[in-house]
Amino acid sequence: MLAMNNFFLAVFIILGSGILPLLFLWRRFTLMKTMASLGISVGCLIGLIDAIFKLSHGADLTASTSYLRAFALAFRMDGLSTFFLIAIFFIAFLSAVYSWQYMNNAQKTVRVAVHYLFFSLLVVSMALVVTAANMITFMLCWEIMSLSSFFLVVYNYENEENRKAGYLYFIFSQVGAMFILAAFGIIYSHTAGFGFDAAAMLPETAKALVFALAFIGFGSKAGVFPFHVWLPHAHPAAPSHISAIMSGVMIKCGIYGIIRFYGLLGWHAPLSGYIVLVAGMVSGILGVVYALGQHDIKRLLAYHSVENIGIILIGIGLGMIGISAGKPVMALLGFGGGLLHVLNHSIFKSLLFMGAGMVLHKTGTRTIDVLGGLIKKMRITGVTFLIGSLAICGLPPFNGFVSEFLIYIGGFRGAALSQTDFALSLLAIVSLAVIGGLALACFTKVMGVVFQGEPRSAAAEAVNEKGLSMIAPMVILAGTCLVIGVFPSMFAGMALRAAESLQLGYGRVPLAPFMQLTGNITRGALLFFMVFGLILVLRAFLYRGKSVTASGTWGCGFTQPTNRMQYTGSSYAGSIIGFFGSLAPLEEDHPPIAGRFPATTHYHSQVHDIAERHMQRVIVTPVLTAFDKLRWLQHGDIHLYIGYILLAIVVLLFFV
Amino acid sequence: MTSVLFVFLAILLAPFYAAVILKVKAFFGGKKGPPLLINYYTLVKLIKKGSVYSTSTTAIFKLGPMVSLCAAITVLMFLPIAGQPPIFAFQGDIIFLLYLLGLGRFFTIAAAMDTASPFEGMGAAREAYFPIICEATLFMILILFYVMSGDLSLAAYFSAGQPAGFWKAAGAPLLFVVLALFIVMLTENSRVPVDDPATHLELTMIHEVMVLDHSGPDFAFIELGSFIKLFFYSTMITRLVCPVTLGYPAVDLVVFLATMGVVYVAVGVTESVMARYRMDKVPQFVLTSFALAFFATVISLEFLK
Numbered sequence: 001m002l003a004m005n006n007f008f009l010a011v012f013i014i015l016g017s018g019i020l021p022l023l024f025l026w027r028r029f030t031l032m033k034t035m036a037s038l039g040i041s042v043g044c045l046i047g048l049i050d051a052i053f054k055l056s057h058g059a060d061l062t063a064s065t066s067y068l069r070a071f072a073l074a075f076r077m078d079g080l081s082t083f084f085l086i087a088i089f090f091i092a093f094l095s096a097v098y099s100w101q102y103m104n105n106a107q108k109t110v111r112v113a114v115h116y117l118f119f120s121l122l123v124v125s126m127a128l129v130v131t132a133a134n135m136i137t138f139m140l141c142w143e144i145m146s147l148s149s150f151f152l153v154v155y156n157y158e159n160e161e162n163r164k165a166g167y168l169y170f171i172f173s174q175v176g177a178m179f180i181l182a183a184f185g186i187i188y189s190h191t192a193g194f195g196f197d198a199a200a201m202l203p204e205t206a207k208a209l210v211f212a213l214a215f216i217g218f219g220s221k222a223g224v225f226p227f228h229v230w231l232p233h234a235h236p237a238a239p240s241h242i243s244a245i246m247s248g249v250m251i252k253c254g255i256y257g258i259i260r261f262y263g264l265l266g267w268h269a270p271l272s273g274y275i276v277l278v279a280g281m282v283s284g285i286l287g288v289v290y291a292l293g294q295h296d297i298k299r300l301l302a303y304h305s306v307e308n309i310g311i312i313l314i315g316i317g318l319g320m321i322g323i324s325a326g327k328p329v330m331a332l333l334g335f336g337g338g339l340l341h342v343l344n345h346s347i348f349k350s351l352l353f354m355g356a357g358m359v360l361h362k363t364g365t366r367t368i369d370v371l372g373g374l375i376k377k378m379r380i381t382g383v384t385f386l387i388g389s390l391a392i393c394g395l396p397p398f399n400g401f402v403s404e405f406l407i408y409i410g411g412f413r414g415a416a417l418s419q420t421d422f423a424l425s426l427l428a429i430v431s432l433a434v435i436g437g438l439a440l441a442c443f444t445k446v447m448g449v450v451f452q453g454e455p456r457s458a459a460a461e462a463v464n465e466k467g468l469s470m471i472a473p474m475v476i477l478a479g480t481c482l483v484i485g486v487f488p489s490m491f492a493g494m495a496l497r498a499a500e501s502l503q504l505g506y507g508r509v510p511l512a513p514f515m516q517l518t519g520n521i522t523r524g525a526l527l528f529f530m531v532f533g534l535i536l537v538l539r540a541f542l543y544r545g546k547s548v549t550a551s552g553t554w555g556c557g558f559t560q561p562t563n564r565m566q567y568t569g570s571s572y573a574g575s576i577i578g579f580f581g582s583l584a585p586l587e588e589d590h591p592p593i594a595g596r597f598p599a600t601t602h603y604h605s606q607v608h609d610i611a612e613r614h615m616q617r618v619i620v621t622p623v624l625t626a627f628d629k630l631r632w633l634q635h636g637d638i639h640l641y642i643g644y645i646l647l648a649i650v651v652l653l654f655f656v
Numbered sequence: 657m658t659s660v661l662f663v664f665l666a667i668l669l670a671p672f673y674a675a676v677i678l679k680v681k682a683f684f685g686g687k688k689g690p691p692l693l694i695n696y697y698t699l700v701k702l703i704k705k706g707s708v709y710s711t712s713t714t715a716i717f718k719l720g721p722m723v724s725l726c727a728a729i730t731v732l733m734f735l736p737i738a739g740q741p742p743i744f745a746f747q748g749d750i751i752f753l754l755y756l757l758g759l760g761r762f763f764t765i766a767a768a769m770d771t772a773s774p775f776e777g778m779g780a781a782r783e784a785y786f787p788i789i790c791e792a793t794l795f796m797i798l799i800l801f802y803v804m805s806g807d808l809s810l811a812a813y814f815s816a817g818q819p820a821g822f823w824k825a826a827g828a829p830l831l832f833v834v835l836a837l838f839i840v841m842l843t844e845n846s847r848v849p850v851d852d853p854a855t856h857l858e859l860t861m862i863h864e865v866m867v868l869d870h871s872g873p874d875f876a877f878i879e880l881g882s883f884i885k886l887f888f889y890s891t892m893i894t895r896l897v898c899p900v901t902l903g904y905p906a907v908d909l910v911v912f913l914a915t916m917g918v919v920y921v922a923v924g925v926t927e928s929v930m931a932r933y934r935m936d937k938v939p940q941f942v943l944t945s946f947a948l949a950f951f952a953t954v955i956s957l958e959f960l961k
Contacts, residue, residue, distance in 0.1 A: 372772075373712070373772070375714055375716070376714060386716070386766075390759070390762065393758070393762065394755065395755055395756075395758055395759040395762060396752060396755050396756055396759060401752075401755055405748060405751055405752070408748070408751050409747075409748055409751075409808065412798075412799065412802045412808055415799045415802060415803055416802070416803055416806070422957070426796075426799055426953070429795050429798075429799060430792050430795055430796060432795075433791040433792050433794070433795040434788060434791070434792050436755070436758065436791065437758075437784075437787060437788030437789075437791045437792075438788055440758060440761065440762055440784060440788075441781075441784035441785065441788065443762075444762060444765040444766060444769065444780065444784055445784075447766055447769065448765070448766060448768075448769025448770075448777070448780065449769070452714065452716065452766065452769045452770045452772075453712060453769060453770065453771070453772035453777075454712050454772040516747075517747060517748060520746035520747065520748065520749070520752075521752065523744075523746070524730075524744075524746070524749070524752050524756075527730060527733065527744065528726065528727075528730050528756065531726050531729050531730050531733075532722065532723070532726045535722050535725055535726050535729075535877070536722065539722060539873060539874075539877070542703055542873040542876075543706075543707070543872075543873060546705070546706035546707070546872065546873075547706035548706055548707050548708075548709065549706070549707075549708050549709070550708070550709050550710070550711050551708050551709075551710065551711065552710060552711060552712075553710040553711075553712050553713075553771045553772055553773045553869055554710075554771075554773065554868050554869055555773065556773075556775050556858045556868075563772065565774045566772050566773075566774055566777060567769075567774050567776075567777020567778060567780070567781065571777070571778075571781070572777060572780070572781045572784075573781075574781075575781060575782070575785055575935075575936075576781075576784070576785050576788075579785075579939055
């Protein structure tokens with residue numbers, strides 16, 4: 001117990017700061033808000049420092065306590081846990097700071113107080129999920145995590161769309177949890193214990209089944225295609241700092257589950273890697289294609305989470321293939337790259353959600369095509385959003401590149417193998433390249449349409465940039481993107497240490513060659529900055545004493561340009577969406593212009609998500625019909641309900 | 657030392673070679689054409705001028721030319737010119753360089769979107785679209801090169817007598833690679849049949865329309881950057897077409913520069929005998945390069961085993 005003291009201290013501080021506002025502080029709004037966000041951030045900071053310290057010392061600690069006298073609640077901190085803890089506490093810390101001004105809504109004091117309760121519960125439950133060491137603990141924390149995030153998603157419950165989003169999320173998280181429970185059930189039936197460690201003793205077929213069930217369960221939390229349907233609904237509904245946490249770290253708990261189970265089961269058949277890799281490629285490409293077609297900035301970012309989960313899974317899948325093929329270096333590259341991308345994505349995605357939150361806060365809209373020119377009045381938001389965009393596109397010298405680089409190298413190692421391994425590695429590399437290109441198209445669209453050009457509506461014109469507590473987290477995150485991008489060695493080392501703690505049966509691999517790889521990125525980035533500096537000096541020299549004048553944009557001879565003539569996000573993405581025609585069906589509503597004096601017309605377009613469409617057709621409708629037929633079971637007669645319970649117990653007696 | 661010299665030589669010669677294309681096109685058109693030094697005159701003229709900035713633009717508009725030129729020059733430092741080892745090389749540098757060119761593209765597009773011009777937006781959308789397929793092609797070629805050489809750096813592919821080794825190992829399928837690279841070069845550098853740098857209608861352009869609002873030294877940076885980028889791609893093709901090195905840098909350089917000329921003439925001939933494709937046909941054309949690279953990789957990796 002002693003060894004994990006700091007961790008539990010952090011957990012209790014966070015939890016306490018969440019409960020306090022509801023108990024007696026809600027009458028004094030500002031005080032309540034300050035106490036809550038300050039307390040949560042202090043708790044997160046303690047947890048963060050502790051996690052960094054533990055990871056660098058390679059600690060492997062356990063703690064346990066009895067719960068209800070029947071079950072043991074056990075916790076364990078190893079390299080993998082601490083790595084995820086770093087991401088969780090770092091993002092939660094900044095989100096708590098951000099929330100201080102974002103939640104400036106004195107009319108809804110109680111609601112804000114409730115929000116802080118669930119906020120703290122979410123952070124704590126995520127921290128406990130990644131440290132849970134037996135099934136009961138894990139499931140308990142997992143459910144608290146799902147439920148608290150559900151209540152945060154329906155924060156604005158007056159809006160019907162948000163309620164629907166919450167409902168959808170609720171169903172997906174519960175069905176996902178059922179799959180995880182089923183996986184636990186199979187382990188329990190073989191080992192007759194709630195511990196995780198015995199899972200490695202399972203017979204091979206049971207392992208495959210457990211892995212598949214767990215993959216579906218965790219995949220639905222992580223947003224793996226086609227279980228991602230809730231993601232683009234829930235993220236826009238939640239307040240922006242909650243979207244940042246959910247997209248940045250909560251869905252990563254799904255990734256944690258997949259990696260943890262892979263490590264626990266020790267099922268190293270090639271099939272495991274193939275499943276994960278293919279799921280990653282599909283999620284990656286389709287996620288970014290659907291993102292391109294979105295009109296809502298937060299929905300777009302949510303689809304990018306699907307894409308990045310795809311990239312992470314590609315890394316992990318390559319790592320698994322590396323293990324099954326007996327190539328430890330490839331395995332470490334894949335796992336290390338995937339894990340580093342977990343950290344990187346949590347950083348730039350929360351940065352982008354916070355930027356989107358700032359835009360929403362100041363303009364009151366999330367629709368990309370009515371914005372424009374925001375960077376002129378929201379300089380810091382614009383610049384940090386630009387940095388976030390560059391990072392998410394995986395461009396050097398920012399952090400997204402580093403993890404993709406490691407995954408690429410892992411993929412190339414895989415391409416030197418034979419047959420299926422070769423074919424899948426080849427596809428993985430090409431998918432990564434295509435994902436990178438599409439992400440670039442998507443984020444030039446967001447930058448270009450939202451932040452650059454001229455404002456397309458009055459809402460976009462009257463903006464300002466105030467709120468230090470909202471700006472500071474974005475600046476810190478943007479700075480982190482750059483620091484990891486230029487000096488990745490330390491962070492890659494952390495990811496590799498986390499991957500090593502899985503003990504995947506290849507012994508110790510020297511880390512020096514990996515450090516050399518990332519050291520080269522530093523050298524390359526510094527070279528780039530040097531050349532850039534030279535060009536900067538050259539440019540200043542060339543412009544010395546020159547006349548520099550301002551004028552309107554060249555309209556190619558058109559004399560009456562208006563701001564509404566600018567290229568919109570829909571037209572920008574149109575041709576690329578068209579290329580993926582059948583995968584991303586585009587629905588357009590556009591009455592043709594006819595006659596000499598045409599009436600006003602409109603244009604509306606929507607890109608459909610095929611997973612959503614088919615899920616509706618294949619699962620939702622049949623299930624509803626089936627349950628409709630069973631309606632007679634629920635008749636409202638209490639005696640018969642008691643009869644059901646009796647019957648169930650009697651039937652169970654026969655089996656148990 | 658020779659390598660540093662060669663990089664400067666490349667920067668110096670890139671505008672000259674671009675003019676070769678113009679000369680060839682003029683020849684096919686039965687005209688005399690501009691002098692071979694035309695691009696130097698243009699650059700000098702642009703550098704002497706001041707600039708006009710659109711009131712819609714921000715600092716990103718000024719960053720665009722600098723970043724794209726910076727990316728192009730950095731790439732040159734990793735490029736083995738005439739079989740000479742480059743100034744810098746590391747394991748995986750080619751991925752870094754391709755993404756660095758992507759960074760340049762991001763900023764070129766962002767600079768275009770900065771002007772609020774519908775035409776530049778149109779060009780930007782195309783510039784974002786077509787290179788996606790090119791990247792897939794390039795990575796497919798990289799896989800082939802990686803499996804054959806066990807290395808992931810330009811230095812290992814194009815210096816120390818390596819392209820010759822590729823020919824020995826892979827043989828004829830490498831012709832597909834040359835063709836695929838040629839298509840990628842045409843696409844990435846906005847040449848006919850993907851884009852027509854000489855057309856007069858903004859609606860039909862890609863790259864030229866994106867830089868409409870740039871002027872003065874900024875525009876000179878953009879021009880120089882695109883000459884260097886073209887030089888980069890044609891260097892790779894040249895080395896594949898003429899893989900031999902004799903070990904005397906001076907002789908190698910002469911052979912290299914002559915073959916470079918041939919590649920540029922080929923670009924010019926392509927431009928003269930073809931028309932630009934309709935915009936919706938371009939992806940099919942670029943996809944051809946992917947198919948070629950894919951077959952080259954699969955065929956030669958089957959034979960190698």
